[in-house]
Amino acid sequence: MTERATKKIVVKDLRKSFDGVPVLNGINLEVKTGEILTLIGPSGSGKTLTLKCILGLVKPDSGSILLDGEDVKDMPERDRMEFFRNFGILFQRSGLFDGLRVWENIGFRLSQQPGMRKRQVKAMAIEKLRSVGLSADVADLYPAELSGGMQKRVGFARAIAGDPPILFLDEPTAGLDPIMSNVINDQIFNNVRELGSTVMAITSNLLTARIISDRIAMLHEGRVVWTGDVQEAVRSENPYVSQFWNKRKDGPIQMSVSTISA
Ligand SMILES: Nc1ncnc2c1ncn2[C@@H]1O[C@H](COP(=O)(O)OP(=O)(O)OP(=O)(O)O)[C@@H](O)[C@H]1O
Ligand SMILES: [Mg+2]
Structure with a gap:
């Protein structure tokens, strides 16, 4: 593969301020074709904003x-627009359309393809629902009738519907119990390994x-203060990675929290 073909997404020196306050201070990233790049980092570090910039x-x-x-x-x-149609996107807050039933949400992109029958779209939606551990009866419900974790899973089912070659997943397992988290982890993994998708995930x-x-x-x-693979993250002595990975309160990442004393 040429270098161009191996790099699906390249972000160079991305900067963004709000009201003069810098939030993105020169983000550099590369996502290669067929790989899963995961962004980690403390709350407010600019993960979602980076994604929103990439998505335009x-x-x-x-x-x-x-x-x-x-x-x-x-x-x-x-x-x-054509390029963006190839994207499967899960937003941090699921972003389901309130006025559409679950199956219509999942099938939204598919239903816009010419010649697509309602019955086909619904069948695909039910299949995707099952793949995230939800039964067919959920298909006819509205998002407001679902629990937070169910909404997240429907959002994920919508992102993977139509097997898009590029997936952007913002906190795909937030708010899910450990078992369901693993169902979603497997789904992400399978999408990439079986379908060869490229994934940028935030978690x-x-x-x-x-x-x-x-x-x-x-x-x-x-x-971006560090990049590497999982093994390198586990062993890393980089003070940011080491603090985050080992969930230590002390280190270069300072969280401004105040405690209320009685
Ligand atoms: N539209 C906006 N207007 C003003 N400030 C914004 C806007 N979008 C993001 N920010 C600010 O940019 C910073 C980074 O936000 P971002 O959503 O990228 O954080 P994050 O790393 O995804 O955090 P979390 O893990 O909590 O989701 C925050 O301080 C946020 O308040
Ligand atoms: Mg975020």
């Missing part, structure tokens, strides 16, 4: 984003990071 939902102040070697800024609108769940990642990038205060 937030306009960065500077820096570049290359998809298949092409800068998104230079892409004609139609090519960009605060270290078990998920450990199971699914080919490579891990750690963010801190809007910068």
Whole structure:
């Protein structure tokens, strides 16, 4: 493969401030075709914002984003839309359409394809529901009728519907019990290994990071402070990775929390 073909997503020196406060301070990342890159890092370090910039939902102040070697800024609108249609996306807060039933949510992208029958879309939606441990009766419910964990799983089912070649998953296992987390971890893994998808995932769940990642990038205060594979993360003496991975309160990552004393 050429270098261009091996790099699905390249982010170079991405910067973004809000009201003069810098949040992304020059993010550099690469996601190779067919790999799972996981972003980890403390709350507020800029993980979701990086994803939103890549997806074109937030306009960065500077820096570049290359998809298949092409800068998104230079892409004609139609090519960009076409490219984005290939993305399966799970937002941190599921982002289901309240007014649509579960199966309509899952089948949303598929139903926009010409000639697609309602029956086919619903059958596919039910199959995806089953793959995330939900039964067919859930298909006719509305998102408000589901628990938080069920909404997350429906969001994941929607992301993988139609087997997209690129998946963006923001906290795919947040709020799920350990067993269900592992069902989702397996699904992510299978999507990549069986279908050859490329995945950029964000997770605060270290078990998920450990199971699914080919490579891990750690963010801190809007910068990538470390990248490596799981084995390297486990052994790393990098103070950020070591503190986060070993869940230590003390270290370079400072959380501003105050305790209320009686
Ligand atoms: N639209 C916005 N306007 C103003 N500030 C924003 C906006 N989006 C993000 N931020 C700020 O940018 C910082 C990074 O947010 P981001 O959502 O990327 O964090 P995160 O790393 O995903 O954290 P978490 O693990 O809690 O989801 C936060 O301080 C947040 O308040
Ligand atoms: Mg986030």
